[in-house]
Amino acid sequence: MVDYIYYLKEVLIAEKDLQARIAELGAAISHDYADSTNLLLICILRGGVMFLTDLMRHITVPHAIDFMAVSSYGVGGRESQGAVRIKMDLMTDIRDRDVLIVEDIVDSGHTLSSVMQLLSTRKPKSLHICTLLDKEERREVEVPVRYRGFSIPNKFVFGYGLDLDELFRNLPFIGVVDLRKYDA
Numbered sequence: 001m002v003d004y005i006y007y008l009k010e011v012l013i014a015e016k017d018l019q020a021r022i023a024e025l026g027a028a029i030s031h032d033y034a035d036s037t038n039l040l041l042i043c044i045l046r047g048g049v050m051f052l053t054d055l056m057r058h059i060t061v062p063h064a065i066d067f068m069a070v071s072s073y074g075v076g077g078r079e080s081q082g083a084v085r086i087k088m089d090l091m092t093d094i095r096d097r098d099v100l101i102v103e104d105i106v107d108s109g110h111t112l113s114s115v116m117q118l119l120s121t122r123k124p125k126s127l128h129i130c131t132l133l134d135k136e137e138r139r140e141v142e143v144p145v146r147y148r149g150f151s152i153p154n155k156f157v158f159g160y161g162l163d164l165d166e167l168f169r170n171l172p173f174i175g176v177v178d179l180r181k182y183d184a
């Protein structure tokens, strides 16, 4: 089994910087939702898991959590155009709730744009996005990101929830993949 060091070109965001920023995001969310009585954090599996569990430690407003898994349609030229397949749906009825989607990274925006469309049909009281990472220059469809941890350049990254063939989600930092060693 090859170690993560082999694929690591550079550390993009160190653990202490991630944790400091996540504390700030938690404080902002706690402030903005201070009057909410039914906040629900929705984690998009699997990449958002590390972020969710660290973020919720900094949210002082009582809140519930739930999970969903989606996959984008279309490969190559035929992009998803607003369609995602739900692989695992929520267990919670989100009607009239304050819903905050917690995601690892927004890239083209297709995934979250579709998730937003889908969830809004279920009539939540409010619906917003918190993403740890944002590759803004890659955006193809507009996504209303309310909380953003870091804007990052167009580089393939892994660690802290993001995987390389399902491995290395446990790393406590965000690393850039060495594409000479990994066929993305």
Ligand code: IMP
Pocket: 047, 072, 104, 105, 106, 107, 108, 109, 110, 111, 112, 155, 156, 157, 158, 162, 163
């Ligand atoms: P979007 O629909 O193009 O915004 O894609 C978002 C999804 O692409 C994320 O949830 C990730 O699963 C994946 N993704 C985008 N960029 C990266 C990356 O640099 N590393 C790992 N996964 C990524």
Ligand code: MG
Pocket: 044, 045, 046, 047, 048, 103, 104, 105
């Ligand atoms: Mg993801």
